[in-house]
Structures are given as C-alpha cells and as structure tokens.
Amino acid sequence: MMRVLAAALLTVLAAAPAIAATQGAAAAQAATAPAATMPLDMETIMADPDWIGPPVEDAYWGVDGSQVYYSLKRDGSPVRDLWRVPANGGKPEQLDPVAAASADGGTPVFDRGRRHAAFVRHGDIFLRDLATGATVQVTRTAVKERDPRFSADGRLLTFRADNDWFAYALAGGPVVKAADLQEKDDPKAKKPDDLADDQQSLFKTLRGLRADEEAMKADADALAAADPGRAPKPFWLGKNVSIADTSLSPDGRWMLVVTQAKDADAGKIADLTHYVTDSGYAETEATRAYVGRNDPAPQTLRLLDLKTHATFELDTATLPGIGDDPLADIRARTIAALRKDGKGDRADALAAPKKRPVIVNGEYSPGVVWSEDGGEVAVQLRAIDNKDRWIATVDFDRHALVAQHRLTDKAWINWDGNDFGWLRDGRTLWYLSEESGYAQLYTKPLGGKAKALTSGRFEVDHPVLSPDGTRFYVRANKVAPYSYDIYGVPATGGDLVRITRFQGLDDFSVSPDGSRLAVLHSAPYVPSQLAVVGVDGAAVRELTDTRKPAYAARDWIAPKIVEVPSRHGAGTIWAKFYGPADATAAASRPAVIFVHGAGYLQNVHLSYPAYFREQMFHNLLVQRGYVVLDMDYRASKGYGRDWRTAIYRRMGHPELDDLLDGKAWLVERQGVDPKRVGIYGGSYGGFMTLMALLRAPGEFAAGAALRPVTDWTSYNHEYTSNILNDPQLDPEAYTASSPIRYAEALADPLLIEHGLIDDNVLASDSIRLYQRFIELHKKNFWMSLYPMERHGFVHADSWYDEYRRIDELFRGSLENPSR
The missing domain is CATH 1.10.287 (Helix Hairpins)
Structure with missing residues (x-):
C-alpha cells in the first residue's frame, strides 16, 4: 500500500518528537555506533523487534478532542502501555497506572445534543457531562461491557456484556437488564x-x-x-438453541437475537502435541475441524418486542435468490460420479437444499446496525455457501425481513468490504459493495434506488461518517494500487477529494468536533506513527517517532515499485524490487522471489510491512549480491474482484503463472541468471513455494516453504470452502490445488519449516508431505520443526534458526549451483 518515497517520509518523521522513555540503555549505546555503515547480520535482523521501536497502536481521541491516546508495546514485554499526546503537538506522556485509571476510554460516543459522552475504560462504562466535566462510573463488574449507545432523546444509555444488554437512565437510577434470555x-x-x-x-x-x-x-x-x-420476564428461546449474538435498539424497545442449533456438530476436532512443557510430559491441545467435516451451523433471526413481550421469527424465504443453487453444475457432476461408483448414500447427502441456509455476517461486518432513532434496523446475511450477501431491513409491523441489497458472486463474497450503516436521517442505508468489480461506497434510501458515491478501478475501505453526517471519509488507493490515503466525499454524492498525502495510510479516526483526523501512517522502514490532520488536509502535525536510533540511522534499501507484465492475460502484476543502487549491477546476480502469505493480502505498498523481518532479510541478500522480487500475485488484496477470485477452484495455478512471469522479468529486465533463482514464503507463501517446485520443476534452483498448506482437505472450513467449495462436493478443486498431489515431481532442493504447535496450518500438513517424499524416494529435501512456535513465530531464537537455514539453502543452491 502507499506510495510515499521512503526517504521523504523518513525525513519528515525525523523531525517528530522522539519518545525517549521507550529506549533502553542498550539502544542508547547502539545509537553511538555508525549504524548506517555497519553491514547487516542475521543476528540483528532476526532479533526481538524491540530494537526497531514499537508501532503506535489503537489511537483514539479524548472526549474533548484536545488529546489523542494510543498504546505502545513495552520493551521486553508483551504489555501495552497507554500514552497521551496533545493534538496540537507536544511531548507524549506515558500514563502510569494511576493516570491510566482516570484516562478517557477508547472511541467515545456522544448523544445527539452533544451534552453527554460515554466510553469504556478497563471494561466498564463511564458517562461524562460535557458541560461540567463530571464523570460517572456506570458499571463496576468483572464482565467486560462494551458498545455504549445513547437513545435518540438522550435519556437512555444502553450497552452490552456478552449477549446481555443493559439500560441506564441518565436522570438517575439503577442499571437494568433489557431482556432476560433463556436457552x-x-x-x-x-x-x-x-x-x-x-x-x-x-x-x-x-x-x-x-x-x-x-x-x-x-x-x-x-x-x-x-x-x-x-426485572424483565424471561424470554424462553428453547432448550435446543444457543445464542450467537444479540442487538438492542437504542430506545430499548426491540431486540434482535441470532440463534443456532445447540447440538450443531462442528465435526471431529484435530489435536496437536506440545512436546516442550512445564510438566515435562507431552500434552495435547484441541484445534479445529477440517474443511467439509461439517458446515457452519445455520442461524435464525428472532425479533423480540420488549414492550409487549412477544417473539417473532424472521423468515429468510423472502431474500432474492435464496432458493437458487449456484453450485448446480458441480453438484450434478459429482453426484453422477458417486452414483456411477456405487456410492448412492454419499450422492444423496449432496442434494441441494430448497432454501439455502444463512448466517448473520457478523464476523466480517457489524452484522446488525440500528438507525440512530431506533426506528429502523439493517441486518447483513451471508449464504453458508458464501455466494450471496444480503442487506435486509425489518418491517416491525409485519415482523418480516425486507431485502434492500443483494450481492452475488459465482466465486465467493469477499471477506473485506462488508461495512454498512445508516445516514443521519435514519432512512438511508450506506454500504460497501464489490458489484462494479471494485469495492465502492453506495447509499440507498429505503424503497429507493442505490447510488454510487465512489466509482473507478480502485478500492475503497474503512468508511467513516462525519459527526454532522454530511460527509464520508474513506481510505482508498485511487492514485495507484499501492498508494493509500484518506479521501472525502459528500454523503449526498459529489467529487471524491483527496485529503492526506502520506501514501502509507494505516488507519484513522475523526475528532469529536469533526474538524481533524487522527492518522496512523507508516513507510517501508517506519512503523505506524501518529499524526493529526485537518479535514481539509491542512495543518499536518506529526506527534510521534517511536523508532530506536540504531534502527533509524541505518541506510535501508527503498523498495522500488515495478510493473511486471503478465504473459497470461492478467495485465500488470505489481511487485517490489530490492536491488543495488546501480541498476546495471543487478545483471548476472542470483535472485530470490518472496511470496507473501494469506493469499488475500497486499504486500506491494509503501506502508510498514507485516513482513518487516523478511524485508530486512532482503536487504541482507542484496548486501551479499542478490536481487529480490516481492510480488502481489493473483488473489492478492487491493486489485479488485477479478484479481481476487482468479484462484477459484484452482489455487496455485494463476499465482504460479504470475511468479513465473516475475522470474522472466528478472531474467529479461535485470539480467538475472535463470538457473540461479530461488523462491520462499510462509503460510500461503509456503504453499506457493511448494506449487512452484512441484508444478514447475527446474524453474527454481531451490525453495523454502514455511508453515505451508500441503493438502487443502486438512485446512479450516471458513477460508477453504469459499475458494474450493466443500471437498465432498468439489473433489476436483482439491486435487488440482493441493501440493501433496504433485509430490512425485520434486526435483529441486526443498526446505520445509514448521512450528509444531501451529494451530492454524497444522504441522501434520508438512509431516504428511515429508512422508510422501520418503515413499517416493526423493532426494534433497529437509524439514526443520520448531517445538515452541505456532503459525506466527514469536521467539527470536526460532526466527534466527529459521532464516539461517533459508540463507544456507540459497547460498548452496544459488551462489554455487551444482547444475
């Protein structure tokens, strides 16, 4: 993301106030060394990142808008300390426990008349009178309360603890439970x-x-x-249901309850083993079920009238397309094949439902959103097959769902881009939708036609409505796919106007009075820092610089954003190139292609990367005579719907085309020796490393696959079924997409590395592939297991060992190739 030149942003931040309190004696001593000229070494770049300096996290405005609060990781500890800095500039202040106990809580909410504010501090609800500054602690419990909200008339404050909702009258009185829900x-x-x-x-x-x-x-x-x-009378929901979620109207009149079957079978749960334990005995841990072992439990919506104490089930049969079968062709082929093989019972189990089951899309969006006055409520529903997303409102008189918008996709609905809500009039919806091919912002009055507020071949996310309701602020990559900034657009429609020019925009929030934005921004070698900007883009104030001197003083290689042409009809593949300052010196050098993880993730940007260690490793490789290419292959985030869904039913195929195009670009444009190109990556990047070596043997001199998926039938349901459908329904997709099916093609040196207590991609994935190689009598493959690491390594010793082995693999195979 984000296209600010690294050097320019480093210069800006160097002038920002340093937070001396975050720097220990060791960092101060290191700062005296000429770090800019010292060569990099593996010990340094794989050390605990405390030597870099912590990113600014969880920034929020104080109630009166004069201060901004944020968190910083404490050196040598996972503890986050609370800090505060004047919004107009000044020295940041670390709050001790006494000061933190009286600080404003995160993301305050205000009543319509701006007479009161409410916020959450240490899991309790607080109420402040804005005229007098008097603050009342509304709750004091061991349960974590959240989601405070005022009624439209300002007389009631509601909030929740787990699935229970409570109301507090501002005029005084006890906290009362809004409804007594009984399973x-x-x-x-x-x-x-x-x-x-x-x-x-x-x-x-x-x-x-x-x-x-x-x-x-x-x-x-x-x-x-x-x-x-x-006390309210109980609502008896039934002994066979469990509550998945609840939502109370701001006026306390209505409640929506999301339920599912209590006895829903999630399928057999896989275990992993801890071998290094406090007890000295091996201990097992339950993790998750495999994809297709059982679909997610269907959910139902119940509308509770808290005034009349009546319950109504909201039928989803009125949703457009709910009776369709988007998998009809695949289903027919699979059923026919099963019947041909005499497996009629399995074929019968794959029959399409008359009405597709749904869940409330609460994991990827708010799920349920009430208008400010409580007169309307919108619900976002998702088909369990994830081919459809609906936004529906509730007709309180008829106790029925009314469909307002349907987004359908032959592949799968995006995990991102599902934000929605209400304009201040309480009768107009706003939402993000990928229907144009890119995530854009729309409004739709109830009963009216939708209107696109933004449009174009770029992505919009994180929409925030201004306090007066007249304007949206969004994050967008309109300038270039890798360049993100804040833009503004009128809520009634108009021009999309650029506000910030960081080009490395991570997050933002609007001040209580709507005049300023608190912005978290970063650069390739600068972790997230805090700035305040006027909503007109003026009066930019940098408030933090948390980097340690030894890190900041180094001369890092600014990644060059390059356009790799696709030879497979995909257009441009954006990439980051790390090479020597003299472009002609890249010729004849060995090269490494890095493959980012997650699949749907963007790593070609000019923000601080999630792969900051890998970025430093790439500096080390360049220092030793390599060039490195880091590509946003197809399925990566930030490039629109078609790029995202190109991998549907064939994971590892279009992405491999893109990686091979990247290799061709290195050979043709950088003069790289085609026999000295290595590849590595973790998670999805590890999966792609395997697909590269097994589906294109001979193309890469060596590969390192970190925590890779080797067989998609053993990954989780939510991620995998969206892309490959259920394995029982679409076995062809799993066969085509799983590296273990191509194991017989291994011909190039391969290093596999995996944490033994990885509860995301289980270590059994790598071990099963290793056994397959043994049975196939393969050579030049190795595996390194890390007994105390999960999916994301956290111990510096493991990081060092992991990358030492990768480095040795490349030294042996790329610098001195035997073939």
Missing part, C-alpha cells in the same frame, strides 16, 4: 395431557390450586406492565 423451554408452557385433564375434573382442590396459580401470574404480569422498575 430453555418455558416450564409453564407444557400443555396438560389427558391424564392431567382427568385429574382436574376429579379433584376440586387441584382446580382451586390451579386457579390460585393463574391469579398470581395475572397479578404479577399486571404489576410488571405498570412498573418498569421490575
């Missing part, structure tokens, strides 16, 4: 059978007792209806 059957709802009826007819005393009971119940109901101070 049980109503004990009084059981209907009498014929024997009980017979007993009533026989015994006068029993009839009298029942009459007394009914009279007491009627009296209690009448008193409860007349006295809002009483």
Whole structure:
C-alpha cells in the first residue's frame, strides 16, 4: 500500500518528537555506533523487534478532542502501555497506572445534543457531562461491557456484556437488564395431557390450586406492565438453541437475537502435541475441524418486542435468490460420479437444499446496525455457501425481513468490504459493495434506488461518517494500487477529494468536533506513527517517532515499485524490487522471489510491512549480491474482484503463472541468471513455494516453504470452502490445488519449516508431505520443526534458526549451483 518515497517520509518523521522513555540503555549505546555503515547480520535482523521501536497502536481521541491516546508495546514485554499526546503537538506522556485509571476510554460516543459522552475504560462504562466535566462510573463488574449507545432523546444509555444488554437512565437510577434470555423451554408452557385433564375434573382442590396459580401470574404480569422498575420476564428461546449474538435498539424497545442449533456438530476436532512443557510430559491441545467435516451451523433471526413481550421469527424465504443453487453444475457432476461408483448414500447427502441456509455476517461486518432513532434496523446475511450477501431491513409491523441489497458472486463474497450503516436521517442505508468489480461506497434510501458515491478501478475501505453526517471519509488507493490515503466525499454524492498525502495510510479516526483526523501512517522502514490532520488536509502535525536510533540511522534499501507484465492475460502484476543502487549491477546476480502469505493480502505498498523481518532479510541478500522480487500475485488484496477470485477452484495455478512471469522479468529486465533463482514464503507463501517446485520443476534452483498448506482437505472450513467449495462436493478443486498431489515431481532442493504447535496450518500438513517424499524416494529435501512456535513465530531464537537455514539453502543452491 502507499506510495510515499521512503526517504521523504523518513525525513519528515525525523523531525517528530522522539519518545525517549521507550529506549533502553542498550539502544542508547547502539545509537553511538555508525549504524548506517555497519553491514547487516542475521543476528540483528532476526532479533526481538524491540530494537526497531514499537508501532503506535489503537489511537483514539479524548472526549474533548484536545488529546489523542494510543498504546505502545513495552520493551521486553508483551504489555501495552497507554500514552497521551496533545493534538496540537507536544511531548507524549506515558500514563502510569494511576493516570491510566482516570484516562478517557477508547472511541467515545456522544448523544445527539452533544451534552453527554460515554466510553469504556478497563471494561466498564463511564458517562461524562460535557458541560461540567463530571464523570460517572456506570458499571463496576468483572464482565467486560462494551458498545455504549445513547437513545435518540438522550435519556437512555444502553450497552452490552456478552449477549446481555443493559439500560441506564441518565436522570438517575439503577442499571437494568433489557431482556432476560433463556436457552430453555418455558416450564409453564407444557400443555396438560389427558391424564392431567382427568385429574382436574376429579379433584376440586387441584382446580382451586390451579386457579390460585393463574391469579398470581395475572397479578404479577399486571404489576410488571405498570412498573418498569421490575426485572424483565424471561424470554424462553428453547432448550435446543444457543445464542450467537444479540442487538438492542437504542430506545430499548426491540431486540434482535441470532440463534443456532445447540447440538450443531462442528465435526471431529484435530489435536496437536506440545512436546516442550512445564510438566515435562507431552500434552495435547484441541484445534479445529477440517474443511467439509461439517458446515457452519445455520442461524435464525428472532425479533423480540420488549414492550409487549412477544417473539417473532424472521423468515429468510423472502431474500432474492435464496432458493437458487449456484453450485448446480458441480453438484450434478459429482453426484453422477458417486452414483456411477456405487456410492448412492454419499450422492444423496449432496442434494441441494430448497432454501439455502444463512448466517448473520457478523464476523466480517457489524452484522446488525440500528438507525440512530431506533426506528429502523439493517441486518447483513451471508449464504453458508458464501455466494450471496444480503442487506435486509425489518418491517416491525409485519415482523418480516425486507431485502434492500443483494450481492452475488459465482466465486465467493469477499471477506473485506462488508461495512454498512445508516445516514443521519435514519432512512438511508450506506454500504460497501464489490458489484462494479471494485469495492465502492453506495447509499440507498429505503424503497429507493442505490447510488454510487465512489466509482473507478480502485478500492475503497474503512468508511467513516462525519459527526454532522454530511460527509464520508474513506481510505482508498485511487492514485495507484499501492498508494493509500484518506479521501472525502459528500454523503449526498459529489467529487471524491483527496485529503492526506502520506501514501502509507494505516488507519484513522475523526475528532469529536469533526474538524481533524487522527492518522496512523507508516513507510517501508517506519512503523505506524501518529499524526493529526485537518479535514481539509491542512495543518499536518506529526506527534510521534517511536523508532530506536540504531534502527533509524541505518541506510535501508527503498523498495522500488515495478510493473511486471503478465504473459497470461492478467495485465500488470505489481511487485517490489530490492536491488543495488546501480541498476546495471543487478545483471548476472542470483535472485530470490518472496511470496507473501494469506493469499488475500497486499504486500506491494509503501506502508510498514507485516513482513518487516523478511524485508530486512532482503536487504541482507542484496548486501551479499542478490536481487529480490516481492510480488502481489493473483488473489492478492487491493486489485479488485477479478484479481481476487482468479484462484477459484484452482489455487496455485494463476499465482504460479504470475511468479513465473516475475522470474522472466528478472531474467529479461535485470539480467538475472535463470538457473540461479530461488523462491520462499510462509503460510500461503509456503504453499506457493511448494506449487512452484512441484508444478514447475527446474524453474527454481531451490525453495523454502514455511508453515505451508500441503493438502487443502486438512485446512479450516471458513477460508477453504469459499475458494474450493466443500471437498465432498468439489473433489476436483482439491486435487488440482493441493501440493501433496504433485509430490512425485520434486526435483529441486526443498526446505520445509514448521512450528509444531501451529494451530492454524497444522504441522501434520508438512509431516504428511515429508512422508510422501520418503515413499517416493526423493532426494534433497529437509524439514526443520520448531517445538515452541505456532503459525506466527514469536521467539527470536526460532526466527534466527529459521532464516539461517533459508540463507544456507540459497547460498548452496544459488551462489554455487551444482547444475
């Protein structure tokens, strides 16, 4: 992301105030050495990143807008300390426990009249009178409260703890539970059978007792209806359901409850083993089920009328396309093949449902959003097959869902780009949608037509409505795919206007008065730093520089953004190139291609990368005579829907085309020896390293696959089924996409490295492939296992060992190739 020249941003940040308190004695001593001229070494770049300096995290505005709070990791500890800095500039201040206990909490909310603010501090709710500054602690519990919100008339403050909602009257009074939700059957709802009826007819005393009971119940109901101070009556949801989520209207009148079957079977859970333990005994840990072992549990929506104490189930049958079968062709082929093989029971299990099951899309968006006055509510639903996303509102009179927008995709709906909400009028929706091919911002009045507020061949994310509701602020890569900044657009439509020019924009928030933006921005070698900018783009103030002197003083290689032409019809493949200052010196050098992880992730940008250690390793390689190419292959984030879904049902195929095009570019444009090109990467990058060596043997001199997926049938459901469908339904996609199916083609040196307690990509993935190589009598393959590492390594010793082995592999295969 982000296209600021590294040197320019480094110059800007060098003038920002340094946070001396974050620098230990060792860093101060290191600062005296001429770091800019010292050669890099593996020990340094793989050391604990405390030597670099911590990124600024979780920045938020104070209630009065004069201060900005943020967190910094403490040296030598995972603890995050709270800091505060004046928004107009000044020395940052670390808050001790006493000061932190009285600090403003994160992301305050305000009532419509701007008379009160509420925020969360250490998991409790606080209320502040903005005229007097008086602050009231509303809760003091061991449970973490969150999501404070004011009613439209400003008289009620609601918030939640887990799935329970509470209300607090600003005029004074106790915190009251909005609804009592019970995952049980109503004990009084059981209907009498014929024997009980017979007993009533026989015994006068029993009839009298029942009459007394009914009279007491009627009296209690009448008193409860007349006295809002009483505890609410239970809503008996049923013994066979569990609550997945809840949402209360701001006025406390309605509640939406998301439920699913309590006995839903997630499938067999895989275990991993800890070999190095405090006890001295090997210990097992449960992780997750494999893809396709059982689909996610379908969810249902219930509307609770808290005033009349009535419950209504919201039927999804009215959603457009809910009865379609987007997998009909694949389903028919697979069922026919199963029946041909005499597996009729398996074929029967693959029959399409009459109405596709859905879940509330709460993992990738808010899920449920109420208008400010509580008069409307919108719900985002996702088909479990992930081919459709709907935004629907609720008709409170008919107790029914009303579809407002449908996004459908033959591949899968994006994980990102699902933000939605309401304009200040409470009757107009806004949402992000990929329907144009790129994530853009839309508005839609209820019953009206949608309107695109942004459009073009670029991506928009993180929309934030200004406090007065007149303008959206968004992050976008309009200038170039790798350059991100904040833009503004009127909520009623108009020009998209660029506000910031960092070109490395990580996050932002709007000040309480709407006049300024708190911005987290970064550069290739500068972790996220805090700045404040006027909403007109003026009055830029840099507030932090948390880098350590020894790190900041080094002469790092600024990655050059290059355009690699695709020979496979994909257009431009954007990449970062690391090479010598003299471009002609790259000729005849060995080269390494780095493959980023996650699949859907963007690494070609000018922000501080998630792969900061790898970036330093690339500097080390260049120092030793290599050039390095880091590509955003197809499926990477930031390039639109078609780029994202190019891998549908064929993971590892278009991406490999792109990596081979990258190698061709190195050979043709940089004069690299085609026999001295190596490849490495972790997670999805490890998977792609395997696909490169196994599907294109001879193209790469060596490869290092870190924590790789080797067989997609053993990865998780949520990620894998979106791209490859279920393995029972679409076995062809899994066969085509899994490296273990190509193991017999191994011909080039391969190093596999994996954490033994990786609970994301299980170590069994690498071990199973290793056994396959053994059975195939393959040579030149090695595996290094790390007993105390999960998917993302955290121990410096492991990082050092991991990259020492990669370095040795490349030295032996690229610098002195035997072939």
